[in-house]
Amino acid sequence: MLDIAFIRTLFIKPLDYAIQKHYGLSFQQLDIPELLIRESMSLIPFKDYLFWLDRIEELTNDPSYMITLADQMTFSSMGGLGEWYLSCPDLPLALRRINYGLSCLQSGASYHSELSGKIIKWTYENPYSKGKGSRHDHLRVAVLFTQTLRDYMGEDFSPLKIEINAQEIRSEKIAEFFQCPIRWGAPKTQVWLPMSILGASNNQPPKSTKPMLVSNLQLDDFLNMPQPADTAKLMFELINYSRYYQYPNLEFIAEQLSLSKQQLQRRLHHFGWTFTDTTNYVLCNIAIKYMQQALPIEQIAANLSYKNVQSFTKAFQRNRGITPLQYQQQLLEKQQNFTCLKTKKG
Numbered sequence: 001m002l003d004i005a006f007i008r009t010l011f012i013k014p015l016d017y018a019i020q021k022h023y024g025l026s027f028q029q030l031d032i033p034e035l036l037i038r039e040s041m042s043l044i045p046f047k048d049y050l051f052w053l054d055r056i057e058e059l060t061n062d063p064s065y066m067i068t069l070a071d072q073m074t075f076s077s078m079g080g081l082g083e084w085y086l087s088c089p090d091l092p093l094a095l096r097r098i099n100y101g102l103s104c105l106q107s108g109a110s111y112h113s114e115l116s117g118k119i120i121k122w123t124y125e126n127p128y129s130k131g132k133g134s135r136h137d138h139l140r141v142a143v144l145f146t147q148t149l150r151d152y153m154g155e156d157f158s159p160l161k162i163e164i165n166a167q168e169i170r171s172e173k174i175a176e177f178f179q180c181p182i183r184w185g186a187p188k189t190q191v192w193l194p195m196s197i198l199g200a201s202n203n204q205p206p207k208s209t210k211p212m213l214v215s216n217l218q219l220d221d222f223l224n225m226p227q228p229a230d231t232a233k234l235m236f237e238l239i240n241y242s243r244y245y246q247y248p249n250l251e252f253i254a255e256q257l258s259l260s261k262q263q264l265q266r267r268l269h270h271f272g273w274t275f276t277d278t279t280n281y282v283l284c285n286i287a288i289k290y291m292q293q294a295l296p297i298e299q300i301a302a303n304l305s306y307k308n309v310q311s312f313t314k315a316f317q318r319n320r321g322i323t324p325l326q327y328q329q330q331l332l333e334k335q336q337n338f339t340c341l342k343t344k345k346g
Contacts, residue, residue: 002234002257002267005108005128006043006225013040014077015056015140018069023060030055035303036244041221043237045256046108046126050133057136064171066139073143074151076206081222091152091203095122098148108228118196119160122149124189128228135166138189139174145191146178152203160192217292231271239282247305248279284319287312291328292335300324 016037019025027037030052036042057063066073075082075098085101088094099111109126124141142162150157158179163186175182197203226233238256242248254264268275283304290300301312301324316324 002231003228004234004238004257005046005126005228006106006237007046007049008040008105008225009037009042009044010040010078010081011102011105012044012049013037014072014074015069017077018072019056019060019065021072022068023062023065025056025059027052029059033244036241041218041224042244043225043241045238045241046106046128047256050129050131050137053133053136053140054131057132063135063169064139064173066136066143067171067173067177070143070147070177073140074147075144076151086148086151086206090198091149092198094148094152104222104225107225114190115195118194120193120195120198121163121190122193125165129165135169138164138166139169141189142191143177149191149193151206153197154204157197160194161190162192163188163190165189217289220289231267235268235273235278236282236285239279240286243283243286243303243305245305247307248283250275280315280319284316287316287324288327288331291324291331294328294332297324297328 016027019027028034032052036044056065062068075085085098086094088097095113099113102109102111108128109124112123112125114121114123122145124138124145126137129137142164146159146162149159161180162178162182164182164184165186165188166184168184224233224237226237228234235253238253239248241256242252246252250261250264254261257264259267265275268278287300287304290303295303297312298309301309304312306312306315313323313325316327320327322330
């Protein structure tokens, strides 16, 4: 069994915008491929995300940069999908939607609410959040929770207490932002709020948003988050992730899993897989998604990190029996026929 968690680019994209605005820094300066950031539904191994968070602290020389960027650390900064989380008519429904819905943006973590007398503890637990970067991860979630509560309760709302499952970041800015007692080194990251605020008369929904329209392709992406024990899907997404950096290789993926190349090969053989065949299968599937977007074959080959179009064509033809161009033409014809049929029925 492989054991790795992911976070979706969309979930952290506000951080990229914010560090550009406040520090003149961008994810690209962290040697993160532009295509990975541009494709907002791509999946990033959580440990790489934690490394980026730690690197941002080094480059900004600001341990409390998450507080500096707090205005952008909101669901509304994520665009249409983020606004969907806030489109519930009252706070209790929003909490439920967020707690369930975040599993599509992040795996391996639990977002839930715990009841303790007349107190609700909005909770984040994540066994994959470790090391120096985890301080910024847990602080970011505490900020996101608090900003969401202020969306419903008003900008002056302060939690009863904040508990953060991380080593303390010493900064007056953190206390000024939360305006409540803060406990560091807690077992879980929690934002405490009084049960009384959940009454419908006590909270107002954020500004109304347009209904979220999702295409079939977008829905495919939204539902592709693998869970840590799902070996087949984990391998698919690790190969997909590696192609943003280079043509997928065994060493890159073994390092993501903290395994040797030999250990990874043995685990693949246990499932009857070879790395080469699995890579070809994964890249062909991703190629077809690009074909549905009508991308030129040359661009698809480049996006998949093939050295040239000829290499891509040979690999695709071995897997699918026809060339990428032939497959794309057939695919687009089917899509057009399907659209015409729907129009006639309508």
